Amino acid sequence: MDMHTLINALTVEEIKEDKKVEITGLSYDSRKVESGHLFVCVKGFKVDGHEFARQAVKQGAVALVVENFVNDIEVPQIRVADSRIALAALADAFYGHPTKKLKIIGITATNGKTSTAFMTNAILENHGYKTGLMGTIVVKIGDYAEPSDLTTPESLDLHRFFKQMVDEDVTHATMEVSSSALELNRIGSVDFDIVTLNNISREHIDLHESFENYLEFKTSHIRKANKDQIAVLNLDDDYSAALVDHTEAKVVTIGVERQDADIRCTSLDLSTGRATFTVEIPEDLHVNGVHIPKQQFTINLATPGFHSVYNSMVSIGIGLLCGVSVETIQESLAEFVGVERRFEIIFEEDFKIIDDHFANSGNIDVTLGTLEKMDYRKLKLIYAIRGDRGVTVNKENAETIAKWASKLGFHEVIATRSISHVTEKDFVHDKEVAVFLKVMEEAGIQVELYDELPDAILDGLKQAEQDDIVLLAGCQGMDYGAKVALEQLQVLRPELDQDKLLQPLKKRVAGNA
Missing domain, CATH: 3.40.1190.10 (Mur-like, catalytic domain)
Structure with missing residues (x-):
């Protein structure tokens, strides 16, 4: 495609080294540039594409879209106010709307x-x-x-x-x-x-x-x-x-x-x-x-x-x-049987195990609001504290749990830092644990805190009785909760149909294949 035909989709502020070139493709990642590409220098939160303009040209880019001209580059440069808006407009035009x-x-x-x-x-x-x-x-x-x-x-x-x-x-x-x-x-x-x-x-x-x-x-x-x-x-x-x-x-x-x-x-x-x-x-x-x-x-x-x-x-x-x-x-x-970890019932015989990603206060409201409308005896809440999300998110989540505790009649929470089940970017810091515990203490809710996810889940399963609900709640660390819980049930309840017990996990594997 001729460059000037393509850039008709843009609001151009200025063109440097204006000449006719044929465009064979678009890219915003210099590692994916091929010969004949128009490279769009996108400014991100951490990386500025302008810093990779020379690398893109070396790999075959025949023109650049920039917010600021890059010195000492001889290919045409098209300056625009916002390269992200330009990238979208170029992509739409290149692929024929x-x-x-x-x-x-x-x-x-x-x-x-x-x-x-x-x-x-x-x-x-x-x-x-x-x-x-x-x-x-x-x-x-x-x-x-x-x-x-x-x-x-x-x-x-x-x-x-x-x-x-x-x-x-x-x-x-x-x-x-x-x-x-x-x-x-x-x-x-x-x-x-x-x-x-x-x-x-x-x-x-x-x-x-x-x-x-x-x-x-x-x-x-x-x-x-x-x-x-x-x-x-x-x-x-x-x-x-x-x-x-x-x-x-x-x-x-x-x-x-x-x-x-x-x-x-x-x-x-x-x-x-x-x-x-x-x-x-x-x-x-x-x-x-x-x-x-x-x-x-x-x-x-x-x-x-x-x-x-x-x-x-x-x-x-x-x-x-x-x-x-x-x-x-x-x-x-x-x-339609649903999406993984969205109030997913993974076990329902004498008691229920429900797996929910419990991401934020709004999600917690909806999840616990559902339980308020259900028939059950007691709730065993196993909560994976959110790691590397800061004090504010964890304080708001804790306050929302505390608000529902009085409505649902539970007075204790099993919490976990899930140390072995989170990556470094999701590690639960001491200040996040501290604010969670403080809110729970002020609400009169007892917390059994575990470092490891399997220990927390095992505690909840051992307490579960007829017509109870065990709620595996939380993101990141609790992503492994269903697998841990069902494997623990295999040991705790060998009389159960083992193939049927693990069926939810098999469905997940099939669904993600």
């Missing part, structure tokens, strides 16, 4: 992006659409899938994936949109059809420096949506509800608590942990040429948890907006 040829659905939330994206994909796929999926776990293009490196890929990789989807006759693509992707413009030049925002709680403050910054980026794709797009917003979440009048997009609202939503959840039963409810649409909806008639129908979820109700409501809204029948939506959600 692929998102204009797809139905693109962007899923945003602090909690539940992955589950909602997988639910949505299941509904669309069962309808007969050929689908794409991008997120924390996998990049799926039709029948092909590969593990993900990032929740939302860099813009160049993102548009390349979309081009592959077009080539494979994919029609509908669902993607998770992270706050960092919004801040770093990874979704730049993506032509979304439907954007969603389910919930916002305090998370990733370390990356965005403040909750206010996080909120600004997290809501930006809704606020910037245009009249040709549809926004699915959750009226039960104050931050999501506040956007109803602050977007040009056509808005469709969902609600579980709020009964003035366009799509409502009624008659909710969570007594078993797996929800049954009625979806009620009280008035005909006409949204950007789509007609959804007034109606009501029953949903039976295979995935447990109160959060699954919210995730499914978003997915139901998307499905209806994409022309999926109610029958297909019902069947899809009845069959």
Whole structure:
């Protein structure tokens, strides 16, 4: 492709060494530059691509996109105000504007992006659409899938994936949109059809420096949506509800608590942990040429948890907006068994073991809110303290646990630093333990603290009795909790069907293959 044809996609401030060159590819990583590439010098949090410009030219780059001209380089340099915006625009143009040829659905939330994206994909796929999926776990293009490196890929990789989807006759693509992707413009030049925002709680403050910054980026794709797009917003979440009048997009609202939503959840039963409810649409909806008639129908979820109700409501809204029948939506959600470590029931005989990533205060609220609606005797909470996340996150998590302790009637927590089960970047520091213990002490909650994850889990399992729930709660260190717990049960309960006992682990291996 001729360079000048390609840079028509950019707002160019100045071109240095202007001459005609042919562009055979794009790159932002100097290690991946090949002969004929246009190299985009991206400024990151830790690394500045301008420092690798000479290396990129040495490897074959025939032109550079820069924010500041690099001295003593003889290839053309195109100066722009923001190289990340430029990278997205260039990628979109280079790959032939692929998102204009797809139905693109962007899923945003602090909690539940992955589950909602997988639910949505299941509904669309069962309808007969050929689908794409991008997120924390996998990049799926039709029948092909590969593990993900990032929740939302860099813009160049993102548009390349979309081009592959077009080539494979994919029609509908669902993607998770992270706050960092919004801040770093990874979704730049993506032509979304439907954007969603389910919930916002305090998370990733370390990356965005403040909750206010996080909120600004997290809501930006809704606020910037245009009249040709549809926004699915959750009226039960104050931050999501506040956007109803602050977007040009056509808005469709969902609600579980709020009964003035366009799509409502009624008659909710969570007594078993797996929800049954009625979806009620009280008035005909006409949204950007789509007609959804007034109606009501029953949903039976295979995935447990109160959060699954919210995730499914978003997915139901998307499905209806994409022309999926109610029958297909019902069947899809009845069959969809969920995503690993999202209120995953891994054992349910005389007592239950539930595995949940318990990442932040919002996630903790939803998880323990589900337990409040379930029938059980006692809760054994085994919590992996979050490492290298700072005092603030651990204090807020502890305060949220303490708030629920009185509601759920538990007075002790088994906690672990998971020393042998975390990497250096997730190591639990003394100050993080100290703030957790302080909040628990002030709340009158006894803590049994273990250095190692297996010791903590074994303690909880030995205490478990008929109709109890053992909750494996936490990120990083607790990622290994299910495996540890089920292997310990093999020893503690040899009378159990061993093959059936380990089935959840086998499903995980198969799902990640």
